[in-house]
Amino acid sequence: MKNAFLLAVKSIWINKTRSFLTTLGVIIGVGSVVLLTSIGTGLSSFVQEQFDALGANTVLIYPGDIFGEDGSFSRDSQLSAFSNSKIKMSDVQDVRRIREYVDIVVPLTTKQESVSYRDASKIAGIIGTTYEYNDAQTNITPEIGRFFTKSEEESNKKVAILGFAIADELFGTIDPIGKKVKIGSSSYTVVGVMEESGAGNFGGPSIDTYVYIPIDLAFRQFDNNTIFEVIVKTKSTDNIPESIAAIENKLLEKFKEDEFSVFEQSDILETIQSILGALTVGLGGISGISLVVGGIGIMNIMLVTVTERTREIGLRKALGATPNMIMIQFLIESALLSVLGGTIGLMIAFLGTWAIQSFVPAKITLESVILAFGVSMVVGLVFGAAPARRAANLSPIEALRYE
Template sequence: MIELIDVSRIYPNGESVVRALDRVSLRIMPGEFVAIMGQSGSGKSTLMNIVGCLDRVSTGSYRVAGADVSGLDADELAALRCSTFGFVFQRYNLLPALTAAENVEIPAVYAGTAKAEREERAHRLLGRLGLAPRTEHRPSQLSGGQQQRVSIARALMNKAPVILADEPTGALDTHSGEEVLALLTELHAEGHTVILITHDPDVAAHAHRIVRFQDGRIVDDERRTVETCTVTPLPAHPPARPSGLMRFLPDLAEAVRMAFSSMYTNLFRTALTLLGIVIGVASVITMLAVGDGGKARVLERISQIGTNLLIVRPGAPGIRSSGDNATLLPEDAEALRAVPGIAAVAPERSGRYTLRYGSEDYFTQVSGTSADYLASRDWPLAKGVMFSADDVRGYAPVIVLGQTVAQNLFGEDNPVGRYILVKNVPYEVLGVLAAKGANAFGQDQDDIALVPLSTGFMRLFGRRFVNSITVKVTDSNDIPKVEEQLRKVLVERHQAEDFQLRNTAQFLETAVETQNTLTLVLGCVAAISLLVAGIGVMNIMLVSVTERTREIGIRMATGARMSNIMLQFNTEALVVCGVGGAVGVALGICAALGLAALGVNVALSLAPPLLAFACAFLTGLIFGYLPARKAAGLDPVVALAYE
């Protein structure tokens, strides 16, 4: 069954070497009960590690059922351990976070056994060993003898034909030790091949063959009478596990369960790790919501002006004008009316003046304009009427008030038909504009009063020039053509291009680009916080790998492949980031809603939460890979010896 031929295990030790095993040859037949005996440092534990495929030979050959195992890779060795060997360790090597039943189930998890089947077998084995009332207890709640019986039940979980027991009574009292030895004797009688490692002659006396080691060599091989028993045969090859999705899904489910168990065990550290992810995800959602809200608000305000407008301002292109440049005249506006495709033309001249009604004064912007002003800006009236073209031609002292002005002067009273003073000249209030709110730059559009342009020139402004001319185009598709015609008319009139011509579509494009840049900056700041959180996750996982090195060794000894270890630690990182991402999404949405309640422009949509959660999940995948790879690359025998 087991054959070692001139096996040596050599460890480097500075400039020299240590020969833990020195040209050992040994054959163990099926059904034997063999005690490997020797003092500490004699090489017996090294022999067990090699027999159990936890370690590799330096020279020589090791065969199991006639097959040389030296050419097997790490996963093939894990499969061989899973199907052939059951380990009983001196220090029990139970996982403290799992119950007795869950510890027993571990080899079956890596063998791909269905959950219901392995649970039933684990409880049956524990019941057989007298631990039925203790199946849901954790190792810390069990005595030493009970923990060792759990370890034996784990060794039997996959019906391993070979039981490797390394000093199984070393940490037990005399009574518990006798119980464990009786169990091993019983297992041998049932057909298991038992290899017992011990330094105690009384313990070795229970075996039917005693092999004594000294300085890495066999010094004696005493064979005693062996009782006839039914032999549990070795499998011809490790049992095939399900492949593809049928194998991955159960493994993933177990990895997720183990991840939550690990998170619960280290609750405080988990909370600190989650905090970084939560803050990162919440900041991404909140900042993008604020950025998108600002963008939506700017677009809304620009759309209130209209996207089919052309605006003419004084001053040569590329030169910033204060608006007091006298290159635009009212006659220019009249000339532009003749251009085809124009719905309205509204010249405008503005200044700031004090309006008085009774004892109330209010300082505001007064704009002189044409009767087309409201039509050009799609601005309806809340009360009264707009002044007419005849009012403009007749220099009529009439005025139309914005909502802010009307409320400050008249409160809730209707101002239509009443008179107010502007520079001590009475003006009749014809109407009140509908409320528009702030514009794209945050200015109150309702803080305005309109008078006929001619009246403004005569009574307010003095010189006859305008600050701007607003032209409304009938069809927005004709804007390029109309814009070119306007430029041509004005150049012909002025004999120079001493004006600036822009359309609101350009304003919209500029505003969108600006807001997109702002949103990108906000998103990058939030992404950096998520990146920092990911680095924190990686650090915590690396610490976790170091702390759980012995656990990794136990899992490898019970059949875990590299892919199982990789999946477990990567899944833990993904679970941490996934839970943190979900909490962060909820917190980010709440923060955005809170800002909205405080008056901040916020736009919530499905994309940012999904993006943030996906980034958190990806963070777990990327930053969990390095710790997972480190864990999967550990040498089983080194990991088991880690303190």
């Protein structure tokens, strides 16, 4: 076995260029499969983290139907529902009165506005919300300063919390706390800066580009008092279905069924995860075609190799090598070619994942690495079987006569 392995390595080394070109299909196949699955895995983990941060006792209320006509969740359907929202603060107060189930109710409204400090200006998503927002969203906390207080909200004090990217763009190395920024035409005092997140919620822009202000001030600023989203924290995780039913019954007193949506966060999570899973499998399957093409390339070159080394095979058989020994040698050579391609493909996938991590939360798992090596080995053995069998079945007399 050791001699067979060394002979296989020697053969590959002698024909370095041909060996590399032979493995290109496997390199592309493994690299693309691992890279695409790492993107799918990373996105799935990110979505899970986003929902985990909200907590298991979270119920979300949206205007209209955020799943759209085809039943799939999208940012576009969410924004479309918001543009036709009929939910107002009075409805939020109605939900707050469901004291048997409801603990915290946090409304949100939003609009794009320019935010400026001196000569620096940036377009940001302005989020109008309440002081309890920081309690409802445990993954969004100030890095410096604080969130606005209940008294600041009730007294309509013009205070703002900047997203990390907005603070960095406007202030650079200057401490923004206590400084005044212009949001649209109004002046606000900065009381906090959110810690860096680097990603957005479910297809939306990065939350680093948001600015948070008290909701009543946002209504005045936007000249619009509609609600984009309501985060509800229930008193217990044991009565989520009862909480949803109570909220729906309360809202049905004023709205039609298609004018609002109430979801346990796991409902949205399952939908998004199923979409990401199907997308990952689909893209991985398409990329897997490259592996088949690579396997065919290995089989072709191994058939050529058997023909080129016919006299060598005949000589080895004449000196006592058995058909099994010949077959094992060529199988090892085929598997080595494929694993070599898989290794290079994996290195490319690691580089690709590193390069895109600032844009997409990609993550290569140990399972995908093991799978890449395993698939490479199987491709080499499967597509190398026919050439290896052909070499093993050669007659030593005819092989020695081969010119």
